[in-house]
């Protein structure tokens with residue numbers, strides 16, 4: 001039996017090292033030997049979960065969808081054991097310039113819509129699904145312009161959404177897609193002028209990241225890991241900086257009820273097949 | 285704003301605020317926060333809003349703050365207050381008091397976690413541990429720092445206007461050369477006097493605000509001294525003159541001194557104290573009005589620097605008389621180091637002082653100048669002896685140590 005719990009995480013920004021070094025020390029002080037392996041992209045991380053390289057993975061929602069499909073195809077199981085309070089019930093927004101005369105989905109016909117990275121659930125896949133549900137297909141009804149940042153990072157990096165927002169204010173695109181909290185952040189920071197944009201549409205709620213347990217991972221270690229996570233308290237000054245860096249107030253048990261929207265988007269847009277193979281041709 | 289809630293609290297409806305058309309992109313969160321402070325953790329606040337985008341923003345904001353939120357049939361937000369805002373201040377610590385005169389205002393040891401926090405503020409737990417080497421009161425403190433800082437502020441002067449740089453005078457070439465040599469020497473010493481407090485400044489815990497402020501203004505004083513002595517050196521179109529190994533060796537032992545109190549002793553009590561005599565000498569005997577004026581201005585500043593050194597050492601020696609032996613050792617060690625290296629007041633500076641005080645190239649004038657410089661030297665030694673006595677050194681020891689001080693003066 002291994003004595004060290006190995007976790008995979010994607011290095012989407014330098015702070016990832018700070019975060020997991022902090023967690024490593026935090027767990028060590030509480031008697032759990034924990035180490036982390038950094039991947040440059042989620043695809044390799046999910047694949048590593050089936051090669052026995054890591055016991056758990058801090059997965060994006062899209063990585064969870066793929067892991068779940070790969071597990072089913074192999075007759076094994078993965079599970080989502082924990083997530084942040086801030087991973088639950090997010091929504092994405094389709095934002096237009098105020099006064100641009102775009103009042104409805106129909107007004108987007110013939111226009112250019114900005115999206116995030118090709119593999120961003122919040123800024124690309126889910127908004128595309130939302131538009132399609134309202135009868136609008138990229139290429140046919142509107143021009144999709146992608147603000148690619150770091151493919152393989154599943155949109156973790158905020159840069160693509162920010163670039164799209166900036167392009168919207170410059171009039172280079174007619175609409176931009178972004179997660180609700182980023183719209184709030186961009187307007188608060190002044191990247192989007194207050195009152196200068198209007199929310200044309202809001203998607204249904206969906207969930208974001210989770211800790212995904214690899215098939216055959218040692219149960220006791222994983223249980224201890226989850227137990228320590230859920231016991232982390234915002235009131236504890238040793239834990240609070242880590243929680244702030246990772247953007248949460250409270251760890252919650254994992255749930256898998258919030259990924260249906262993304263599943264639909266993945267199927268409709270042919271991102272992965274039912275076995276978790278990558279189909280998207282332009283995905284690098 | 286006194287009235288937060290637009291409807292009274294009663295059992296049937298939760299407290300409610302109306303943020304009208306103010307969106308979260310224009311500061312509505314302030315109203316919500318303010319109102320939430322008035323409801324218990326776990327209780328509900330109802331928010332009415334006509335702002336576009338309100339629904340998406342209130343959800344995103346509540347998620348980030350750890351509050352729950354849902355909406356009623358009328359589209360009003362029902363925010364359930366989370367407990368995270370208060371959690372942040374659990375274990376927070378008050379870092380003394382701002383007024384240094386109130387009891388327990390200034391800690392005997394400043395905590396690393398207080399860091400840059402204003403003294404008297406409440407510091408959140410779990411912050412970074414700062415590495416301020418001088419974090420004990422007795423290592424740096426003097427009660428007089430408050431007044432000296434105020435005096436220093438009131439006594440700041442502008443080199444541009446404090447002296448009349450256009451005052452007409454013409455000196456014989458050799459006398460002008462002598463003035464330039466003395467200025468060259470002064471600049472070198474002022475550089476040391478600037479660097480010593482500057483290097484300690486970055487190591488003092490900001491909890492000892494008054495000391496930090498006083499040293500900062502002292503550094504600014506020295507910057508002005510470098511400024512005016514450089515201007516005077518260049519006033520008649522000359523470059524600064526000679527810099528000797530001996531002079532720099534002496535100053536290097538000062539700049540290299542790692543202990544704050546020992547450095548304050550060597551620099552302020554002995555060095556700057558001696559410099560006050562030198563500057564007063566220049567004020568009286570310099571051959572031109574510009575040199576006399578700037579020497580006077582610098583001497584006033586130096587007197588404050590000496591006063592802080594004396595105040596700090598007196599305080600520390602009071603509670604730590606064994607420090608006296610360390611201070612005596614420091615003088616002896618410096619003396620030995622410098623004697624071995626042949627350091628001392630260089631001949632050029634000594635001759636220049638004589639000539640400057642002579643003012644002209646005649647045997648009678650030179651004799652007078654020589655006499656004046658000798659008087660200056662005994663005045664300097666006497667000043668050092670008196671200050672050492674005031675710091676509690678006994679008479680013979682004070683006399684002996686005063687004579688061991690570097691011949692470079694600073």
Ligand SMILES: [Fe+2]
Nearest residue numbers: 474477506509
């Ligand atoms: Fe000075």
Ligand SMILES: [Fe+2]
Nearest residue numbers: 477556586589
């Ligand atoms: Fe000084």
